[in-house]
Amino acid sequence: MRLATPTGFATEVFLQETPDPSLLPEGPWTLVGDVRLRETWTSAGMPEPAHTLWVSVSEEEKKLRTILPWLEHWARVPLHREATVVALGGGVLSDMAGLASALYLRGVAWQVWPTSLLAMADAALGGKTGVDLAAGKNLVGAFHAPRRLVACTAFLESLPTRHLENGRWELVKTALIQGEMAWAAEMLQDGPVKFAWVERTLAYKAGVVHRDPREAGERRLLNLGHTLGHALEAASGYGLLHGEAVGLGLLGTCLLAEEVGLKAFPPAFLEALARRLAPLAPLVAPWPACLPLLLRDKKAKHVPGAAEDEPGTEIHCILPRFGEPAIQRTLAPQVWESPHARLIDLLAQEASRA
Template sequence: MESVKSQSYEVHINELAKAALNQHVAQKKYSKVFLLVDENTKEHCLPVLKNIFDGPVDAILEIASGEENKHIRTCLQLWEELSQLDGDRKSLLINLGGGVLTDMGGFVASTFKRGIDFINIPTTLLSMVDASIGGKTGVDLGSLKNQIGVINQPQMVLIFPEFLKTLDSRQTKSGYAEMLKHGLIQNKEYWKELTLEGNFAEAGCIQKSIAIKNEVVMQDPTEQGLRKILNYGHTLGHAIESYCLDNPNRTTLLHGEAIAVGMILEGYLSHELRGLSKLDLDEIKMGFLQHFDRVEFTEDDIDAILKLLKYDKKNSHGNVNFVLLQAIGEAVTDIKVPEELFHKAFAYYSE
């Protein structure tokens, strides 16, 4: 399957990924090769990688899985370990895990010794179709997502769909939400294809999602304009995710589950403010609700979620900026939303 060429690196899939990894490490002659895993990828994915990677691994670093561990304290642990293991500027860090691990591993590599090489091997559908492209690295600040980080490109990203066999259906659907987003913002036919076909976790669809995101990022690598469309559903979705993560009385939502809610809510805002047709709006709502359970929100929940909007990274000059849709496949950025519409959007979602 054809590789996807991003800014300074390529995303390789299956056999091409195996060949690229072994060739790259052999040619670069790194002083040390470190492998970062969590307890899940150590058990389920590391044995697979050992059959793929022929080169030496000097040390395996392990962190605890989960969004709640994506913070600077984990980075401190990793920086200290790299230092104690005599890591230097000619070292390589291979990140084997989902988006939390690759985001954090990329940040650790980008800042250790002012930057060492890293390679990402995403093991979840979400990280394959989302974190694989764009070079965004970083950690959360408390429960506020991705507040600290840098944009820095890996040496390469390697996609092995067989890792998806280790996931439960909930994790797989979390990645499906991001794939649906790619259709909503850029490609109506892809949206239709994904909502009509059940086999979205196969290599062809993964490659198509990577290509859509890559096309956007290549035109706007530092998120000055067009790249913002990739945040559709994420302004409210991230606030919902943070609220549920920080509230002991709420069930924690996976990223895709939260942005699925966000995309319906922001679809309603799109209908009110940008002329998204009611037909398209209802299609978006039904497209998500046939795959994702509806989440219940009280008025107090909604008020608390809306207070978190002020921390969104797209904000500028004190304004909360939204990405909205004019039609399925056509997104617009930097839209300000009157406060009275938020509760109406939640009411539409709950209908």
């Protein structure tokens, strides 16, 4: 099924139950795929072109040094400008393959076939590509939209429960951005992730990206939960999965919204969030480990005349509002200290009830 996207949108979006070879590039192409998916891909009758790269990548390997051998390989083939790179894997691989495609010959076309719920709901759509630096996540990257996104639900069947839960938080994020509380509450209940939720999330993100492709305004809303989330993820030594960190960031930002004077979220909703997140409590780093990472967040800016570790540093934050669309505010990173403490308390309370 081809998803309806805005006229002129850079990426064709398809939602499928099973892989369809007719959706692969018509001209010359090569594949960069997660090695764990090789058998799934070939057993589905999908082609494995010459010079395919089957790779193993993790968040810890999401570095420039990891993609340099890919670029050298393409140059030896050689891969020409009219070729297309097909990326098969989760969010880490799609971020890296997209950046490699943007760099090679100053940009070759690419397709993304996301195989995790997190990638389907977020990383694969929008043209953001990137790798990490020691100072923080995704500090090196480029906007390079894929020509086509093909999301096949069959790829989700072998995912561990934790990885399905990991992707659920990007869906909840989309509901909170729009103030769609009934939808958010539905997704916080026990039960499998629904295909319709993914479709709704992709349709919303496509509209936002089309209106703001370079993240100059509205698209910044998609960072909801990511400010504190990225800090928690890095401070955990990446023991937290990205979506899990976003989920914790969503709870934290609901608490922050109340503290800066916005309408408070009902205790029942906060408890529902905390209940699903409670198993992650042991991985939540203490505040002193998070603050330096917030100060180095790519959305942070330094106020002239202030020391780098002083409150003069400001950070762009997205704040949800109960039953209303989220808003954007620029705040000192230190405002996150109290929500961080309250988040830990809520997780402890829910864990004690389990």
